[in-house]
Amino acid sequence: MLSRLPKFKDVFEKRNVGVYPFIIFWKRPSARKLSGVGRGVRLLINVYAFIGIAVLVYSMFIFYNLIINFGLVEIIRKVAVGNVTQVRSPLVPVVPGVTIPFREFIYIGLGIAIGVVVHELGHALVLLHEGIKLTGWGFGVFIIFPFAFVEPAEDEFKKSRLISKLKVLSSGVLNNAILAILLAMLIIPPLASSLAGYSVVTITSTIPGSPADRAGVPTPSIILTINGTSVRDIDGLRNYLMPYVNKSVTFNMTLILPDGSIGSYLIRKLSNESLLGIYITQDVKELINAGGYYIVKDPPQLPLFRLAFWTYIVNYSLAIINAAPLIVTDGAQYINELLKKFLGEGRGGKVSNAIQIFTVALTIILLIIGLLRRV
Template sequence: MNTAEIFGISLIVFWGIMYLLRKKLENRGFQIYPFLLLWRKSTRSEWLPNIAKSKGYRIFEKVGIGLGIISMIAGIALIIYVISEFITPKAPQAASLRLEPVIPGVTIGIDQLPYILLAIGISVTLHELAHAISATSNNVKVRSGGFLFLIFFPGAFVEPDEEEYNSSSSSVRLKILSAGLAVNLILAAVFFPLAVYLPPLASQGLQIVGELKGYPAYNASIPVNSVILKIDGHATHTPSELEAYLHQGGIQTLTLLYPNGSINNVKVNISDPQHLLGVYLTYYFPSWLYAILDFITWMFTINFSLALFNGAPLIITDGGKVFNEILKKLGVNERTSYLIQGVITMLFISAILLSINPLQ
């Protein structure tokens, strides 16, 4: 039994236990639905008023509306782009951008699950906190809040007082709705350069994760998972550094850290016209740094995804509510807004299905 099967069985067992205990859990304020657990309670009516009423936060809210609209437009554009990639003829080897769902053991490794859950927990909590602070900033009371657990994804939510929210101006509603999207977009912008530039800076070598038969690394019997530390005495931390030295061609000496922990010098003959070693590489880090870099990568991925897909007008998303407010200002009725959102939602589902089962 592989890890994906164990994970799937564990999920079924967990939700089976939740269902059997639903009466006791409901008495403690939980609500149990198929693969959804909710905990809701009344909360303070104002959230961080000193921040909410500050000049800096008022500026953030105005910028946030623009960021919310950007998220909405980018979400729509990404969905359309993904579909066009699949339906437009291209070379067989050309890669297509996909919207694959996160399925531990299937689309991602089980070892990534802790970082994903932590990144989702932090990102969603900050998203909802921004909604609550913006409600306070605009004199709309927060009625309740809580946490949720969907399949295996954690989440959070806040609920402004419905009467006060509905009676507020359109600009106030846009500020409250856009605040969460703006936070996710800002977090994605913060973690993107860290995810891109920190790995090469922290790299201590290049790990060989695969080899091509008939090329120098394979011919020299270099074990897969070995780490290239140096080439001809020069430290190599990035693929571009390695490529620069390989381009010189001829007999070159690789200093390698083997999987068994030994360090060996191996000569390779780079006679290929393209000066290829014939390996697939990844950065090599101290063991403790892998966890930090995985977390940074998922913080970018989760926040970018939340900003675009929660920003897209998909009926139940914040972007859908922002879309409603904008169309109201343009004099378009709510029914037409939901019709357009329905079409975009179907496109989104189609993009996911195409990503799972691409057209041949």
């Protein structure tokens, strides 16, 4: 390992740099207070911290409403009437290639990295505002994903007032919620609008023996026109075909074929056939007419949209999940501190553990159901 070679070890240590397999990070030894911050800014940070408490409580409510009303209660209802096969879960785990496409994984990873950095910065800000020493803090990179970390002085945190603890524990959730809201309101809408003109309908496969199959329609192909009418989205195609459901008709469909060339196919549908027999998806693609064939590629702003979208999803999820009492989360510590304060160390700890065990068990069950429904 590079950092353990005598030649490099002193250089890394002097610069507070750590190097491990897949990880490199920079760490500041300690920090005790916010420097150069005026009274007005401190007041704003205090208001921000109290808002964080409200946001964590609300996020915890959302989580329990999700897993109990839309999870446990629905499962009991379906099982009670014998519809076990209809049981659904409001929670779905992130499994690349199963619940999400592999191509989205890089954006989810970056979204998680951004979420972790934002989350930890919230903790650091409020810790310093409350006068709780940081024994260390810093930034790093895991493989290609950035991360941040803070290390509060455990003894000082344990001795601090309850309200200070609640402020600190809530601040990370608040930061994730703020980032999710900003993305949803300011970043994603204009990006989505800019992509609207790149919508295409792709035929992914055909049903054997169907009109499209008999016409020899190749897949995957992008639909350009049907009987001269431009096709840009699934709703438009469906609305065009609806009047011909129970009629004998021939459609002239112009397609961009898998090799980029243009082809026209006559699809003859009989009156006893209600469907063309095509499976379609709506994609976002830039079509460049190169004279006789098309170059099909992703629009230049699509990666930015995907990053913004998944960062929103990840940060919204982090705000909800971290607010839930799931043993290692901020919500778990939040519940633990409150119950121990008002019920006593022993009784409060037992009630806290019971709540967390129930929450974790139900969450795991719902995640398993969610995964099985996607496999």
